[in-house]
Amino acid sequence: MSTEQTSLAIQIESANLKSTYNDHALKFIKHRIILAWIVRECIAEFSDYDIEFIMNHCFANEPLLKTIAVDQDTLDADSMINGSNTVDISAKEGSVIFDIVFDLILPNKVAGEAINEAVDEAINEAVDEAINEAVDEAINKATGDAVNEAVGDTSDEVDIEPVHFTVNIEIQKDENPGYPLVCRAIYYLARLISRQKGTAFVKDHYEKLHKVYSIWICTDTAKKRRNTIIDYSMDRHTLYGPEIKDDLNCDKMSAIFISLLQEENKSDNKIIRLLSVIFSKDIDPIIKKQLIEEEFGIPMTKEMEKEMNKMVDTWSE
CATH class of the missing domain: 1.20.5 (Single alpha-helices involved in coiled-coils or other helix-helix interfaces)
Structure with missing residues (x-):
């Protein structure tokens, strides 16, 4: 047991030794205001809310990246609190490292x-x-x-249990890593679903499953896929018999691929435009800062500027 823990600690320490482009990009993206933009523009359940509301009321925890490991086989369910781990380690299944994982809620007040x-x-x-x-x-x-x-209730306030979501965000430079990225995204979604047992639900209370999203920011794709957002979701199709429209529980996982622009042409889609500016290797950092602040109303902190400059310095890695 101690050997496994030592091995795990070494994995995490080794992963943090070298600071790469991906590391700095993740540190920039994990700011709540950037994540709130991604959430509002990509996740239908939050599309009607403004950025400030999502930032202040919809994050159930702090977004974490590649820092905390959780053994799936542990008997201590308290150590697997939703959204608290970004490295999902299992002695039986190997390891999966998520770039960013966080939990969202639609609060009682909203519902x-x-x-x-x-x-x-x-x-x-x-x-x-x-x-x-x-x-x-x-x-x-x-x-x-x-x-x-x-509602069956005449009170002014209606008490509705919050709706929970788990979101994974990945930054992907290589469009062809040797396997279809969609398959990898599906595996990530399956991991995010299975890890909820013992945390989001116990025993056979599967009705408490949280919906999961895996959002992939693809920075370098084939021209035909640029300037697109594609959603791969689980859906229901009636093969025989009358269509039934009241079963909404199948919609529990969704993989979303955002393919950015390589050119400086403006996209009509806000999130593609924002992320294309952030990840552009051709736009000067000073111009980037100006565009992000003036066009999207995102105040660039010193920490954000620092990470953006480091992204430029490590672009070729």
């Missing part, structure tokens, strides 16, 4: 407000119908029915 708005709308519609009939009794009855049917 409650959405339902409260639906309730208000239902009440207004019911009241309007009752007024048209000019029957006061119908107004009261219709209003009560609308509320009861909408």
